Structures are given as C-alpha cells and as structure tokens.
Amino acid sequence: MKTDRTTVPEYLAAAGVVAVATAVCLALRARFAPIDVAMVLLAGVVLVGARYRKGPSLFAALLSILTFDFLFVPPYYRLNANDSGYYLTFGVMLVVALTMGRLTTRVREQREAAAERERHTAALYALDRDLAAAPDTDSLLTAALGHLNKETSGETTVLLADTLGSVGDPCWPHDPPFDQPDVRIAGTWALEHTEPAGWSTENCADAAALLLPLRGTSQTVGLVVIRPADPGTPLSPERLGTVRNLVDIIADAVERRQLAERNERVRVEIEAERLRTALLSSLSHDLRTPLASIEGSASALLDDPGQFGIEDRHDLLEGILAESRRMSRLVTNLLNMIRVESGELSVQRSWQPLEEPLGVALLRMDEPLREHPVTTDLPSDLPLVPVDELLLEQVFVNLLENAARHTPAGTPITVRAWQEPGEVVVEVGDQGPGIPPGEEEAVFGRFYRADPAADPGTGAGLGLTICRGIVTAHGGRIWIEPSHGQGTRVRLSLPVRGVAAGLDPVEVAGEAQDHA
Numbered sequence: 001m002k003t004d005r006t007t008v009p010e011y012l013a014a015a016g017v018v019a020v021a022t023a024v025c026l027a028l029r030a031r032f033a034p035i036d037v038a039m040v041l042l043a044g045v046v047l048v049g050a051r052y053r054k055g056p057s058l059f060a061a062l063l064s065i066l067t068f069d070f071l072f073v074p075p076y077y078r079l080n081a082n083d084s085g086y087y088l089t090f091g092v093m094l095v096v097a098l099t100m101g102r103l104t105t106r107v108r109e110q111r112e113a114a115a116e117r118e119r120h121t122a123a124l125y126a127l128d129r130d131l132a133a134a135p136d137t138d139s140l141l142t143a144a145l146g147h148l149n150k151e152t153s154g155e156t157t158v159l160l161a162d163t164l165g166s167v168g169d170p171c172w173p174h175d176p177p178f179d180q181p182d183v184r185i186a187g188t189w190a191l192e193h194t195e196p197a198g199w200s201t202e203n204c205a206d207a208a209a210l211l212l213p214l215r216g217t218s219q220t221v222g223l224v225v226i227r228p229a230d231p232g233t234p235l236s237p238e239r240l241g242t243v244r245n246l247v248d249i250i251a252d253a254v255e256r257r258q259l260a261e262r263n264e265r266v267r268v269e270i271e272a273e274r275l276r277t278a279l280l281s282s283l284s285h286d287l288r289t290p291l292a293s294i295e296g297s298a299s300a301l302l303d304d305p306g307q308f309g310i311e312d313r314h315d316l317l318e319g320i321l322a323e324s325r326r327m328s329r330l331v332t333n334l335l336n337m338i339r340v341e342s343g344e345l346s347v348q349r350s351w352q353p354l355e356e357p358l359g360v361a362l363l364r365m366d367e368p369l370r371e372h373p374v375t376t377d378l379p380s381d382l383p384l385v386p387v388d389e390l391l392l393e394q395v396f397v398n399l400l401e402n403a404a405r406h407t408p409a410g411t412p413i414t415v416r417a418w419q420e421p422g423e424v425v426v427e428v429g430d431q432g433p434g435i436p437p438g439e440e441e442a443v444f445g446r447f448y449r450a451d452p453a454a455d456p457g458t459g460a461g462l463g464l465t466i467c468r469g470i471v472t473a474h475g476g477r478i479w480i481e482p483s484h485g486q487g488t489r490v491r492l493s494l495p496v497r498g499v500a501a502g503l504d505p506v507e508v509a510g511e512a513q514d515h516a
Contacts, residue, residue: 007055014048014056018063025072037072038093042100049104057105061098065090120242123151127246131253140257144250151243152210153229160222160254161214164191170223177227182207187223194220196244200234210235212247216255224250290323322367347391347473351384354417354426361396368401371409372430377416385424385494391470392494398463399428399490407432407487424496427481429489440480444468467492 021044025037032040041064048060069079069090127147134140141158148156165171170188172178178187186204190197190211198207208231214222224247228235235243297316301308308316355378362374396415403413411431418425435443444464464478471478471492478492 007053010052010056011059014052014060015063017044017048018060018067020044021064022067022071029072034068034072034089038068038089041068042093042096046100046104049100049102050108052105054102054105057102058098061094065094068093116238120238120245123147123242124245124249127249131249134253134257137254137257137261140253144246144253147246148224148226148243148250151239151246152226152235154210155227155229157225157227158214158222158250159225161220164223177209177225180208183209183211183225187211187225191220191223196240199226199228199231200240210243212244214247214251214254216251218255221251221254221258290327293323294320294327325364325367347388347470349386349388349474351386352389352392353384354378354382354424357387357389357393358396358415361393361400364393364397365400365404368404369413372404372407373410373412374400375412375414377414379418382417382419382424383496385496387474387494388470391473395467395470395492396428398467402463402490403428403430403432403488406430411487419496420493422495423476423493425491425493427489427491429483429487431487434483434486434488435480440482443480444478464490 018041021040025032025040029037045057045060045064049057066079070077127144130143130147131140134143144158145156148154159173163171170191172184172187177183182204183198186198186207186209189195189204190213193203194213194215195203196210196212197203198205199210201210208227210226210228212224212226213220214224226243297320301313301316358376358378362369362376400413400415407413407430414427414429416427416429444467467490468478471494474494476492476494478490481489481491483489
C-alpha cells in the first residue's frame, strides 16, 4: 500500500493498539475463552477506527484476525484451524471489525469536518470584523495580512492593481519571491484567468508561492502572494478553500474602500468647487454695492469739486472711507473662510488679556456701533488666555458687526466674560429679534442669512462660520445660548491651560501685573 508521511505513523499506531490488545489476551489466556479474546481484539479495532483513517482501521482488523488465528485458535502458532467453526468466527469478526471501524471512522470524519467548518467560519468572521474596524486602506491590508499569515503559516504580500500596472504585463517588484521567473509566470496567469495559481494548486504548480487574484465585482483589484514556510507540504483542500474565501472577503473590502475613497475625493472636489463658486458669487454680489458707492462718490468729487460745500465733501469722503472699511472686512472674511475650509488656519498663540483684542475690535467697529451703546464687563481678576490676538480680534469684530447689523438702532450690546474651570467664557449679547427657533446651529453654516431676501449689504453670511473655525482652532467652542426671545447671546469658551509651557495663567497674570 502506498502511503505518505502523514499516514505511516497511523499504521504504526494501529499495529501498536493490536499488540497491546494481544498482550492483554496473552496475559489472561488461561481465563479467556476464544470469544473473549475476539471481543478484546475488536475493541482495539474500534479504538483505531475512532482515531485514524480507513486504511489503518482495515489494517488493524486484518491484523487482529491473523493474531487471533495464530495465537488463540488451536493448533497454536499456525494459520489454520482444526475446527471449521472458527472460520465462521473469523468471517463474523472481520465483518464486525470492518463495520465498526467504518462507523467509527465516519463519526470521526464528521467530527473533524464539523471542527473544520467551525474553524472556517470563525476565521471568516474574525477577518470580516477586523476589516470592518479598519479606518483606512493601510489598516485594512495590515489586518488582512495577519489573518492570511495565520491561516497559511507563511508570509503574505498584497499587491494592489494600481501598483501592478496592466494585467497582461504586470510590473513585478524586485523583492523575493518575485525575483523567481516561475512566480512571475504564475502571477501573470492568475491575473489573466482570475484563478489561483502556484503552490497547492494545479496551475503553475512548480511556483514557490501561492498567488490568488483579488476579484472584485467589476475588476481585479490586486493580487495576494503567499510564500509558504514549508513549500514541500501543500495546503489541504479544506485549508485552501478557507484561504480562497478569506481572499474573496478581502477583495470585496478593498473594492468597497477604494470606491468610498474615490467617492470621498469626488465629494471633496465638488464641495471645493461649490465653495469657489459661492465665494466668487459672493465677491461679485456683495462687493458691487460698496464699489458702486465708492465710485459714485469719487466721480462726483472729481467731476465738479466746486459744487460741494465742506460738509458735503466731508460726507462723501466719510462714505468712501466707510465703504472701503466694509469692503476690507468682507475680503478679510472671505480669505479667512478659505483658510478655515482648507485647514490652513495657523494659530500663533501667546498669553493675552482679553481686553487687548476686544479693545481693538471696538475701535475698528466704532462707526457701525455708533448707534448702539456697548457695555463691557470683564472682571479684573480674569486670567490671561493663550490666543492668537489677531484671530480673536476678528472673532470679536464679526460678533459685534452681527449684533449691530441685526438689531434696531439704539438697542444696547453687552460683552461680558467670566472664568470657569479650565476655561474663560465670553458672551456677546444684544436686544434684537433673536435667532429663529431651531436655527441655533444652522447660523454657523456657510452663507447663512436669516432673511435670504435681505439687502446684500447685510453681509455674505460667513461671519459666524469663521468665528467657529477660529475658536475651534484654539481648542474652544462657540454656540448660541437660548435667550427665549430676548435677543441673541453668542458664547465662546477658550481653554486657559496646557498651552504656554504648562504655566498657570493666573500666575502669569500676577507676574505681568508685578512687572507693570
């Protein structure tokens, strides 16, 4: 009988079991009848059938019959029997041994098949779970490599289609095993026929690696290359089937991730194009009014300066200055919007008192706030905050401008601040109509206007969006505090620890006052 290295130990074990059973029977020969000896030998055959394949079971049955005839049936030590009735015993013993061996073998094979199915299902589930948790393609491939290495006890490489080039003439890496011609030939065959090739397969079986294409729903998305630790021992059909199923799951995951990344790139491009279009539209729409006003006032002064008195010329020049400042604020907001959206907003923090950026913002907004009394309430013990003074100044300018623009003339505007654990909170409040219910979060969106039909001079709808981007870049947050119809209260929080080399802002403030 032709056997391989995996079955030779089983035949030896079967002979050992029969030898042990024979030794027991010989030791108790004086007390055992022939039928008792037959039962002991049959028990050994059942044990062999429960543990090993059909071949060792049949071998144990034949060896038991020969042992029974040679040692326990008169005349002893000869392979014949004086009593012809023993031949019936031999036949029954052979049938019983074969039947019991076959049944126990079938039970064992079913148990092994069930265990293999369980292991197969567990491997697929574990891979699917890890692939689903992978945040990007690199993490996905790392998880896939770990599972394939565990399943094959080899070294796995995944080549994606964008690194391979064309299917008919792929560009192979120079690292092993791709430096071997048989592996490159097997890989090309696997890509062209979308079937496994190389080690453990019938296709290009001489290759020292197993190559499996990553077959997506519409195209091949890559190639899996497995270098076995022991090329002389091929994978079992069951294990190869598990590997192929794992590769199919990996292919689907890679294809879904590539489609998701492609869709995300397209979405970002569309969003960027929409933003550019909106910014250009805003520039052309919102700059037209101040430009027309500046142009009209300047033309009137140039055409006939003598027709205007001193007060008229002053009013025209004041209008030019106001519209110029308005254009400057609009352009600054648009540029800041681009920096926020592109992620290029750079924050240069330094420890500052809130009075500095707020005071500059009030000076810049002197003209728009002329008809609104502004009250500030900043406690003297308020700590320094680690902020970018210019950016925080822009936040105050936008909030004050919104408060002045959307409230009736003569209504007050308040700015107050207080300290909370680990942060400073600032509130800018007004006595206007307030934010419509349900719009507290929407007001921070790009180009939001409470009244879309309002005059273009009411702004581009970017002020609060820029404020959120700047405050978020500082590690803080900004929100609309419910006011129940009593105007609008915008609050922002700024962290005061962990930025300036771990210094306590209260201590820094005390030192600054001492130096002052």
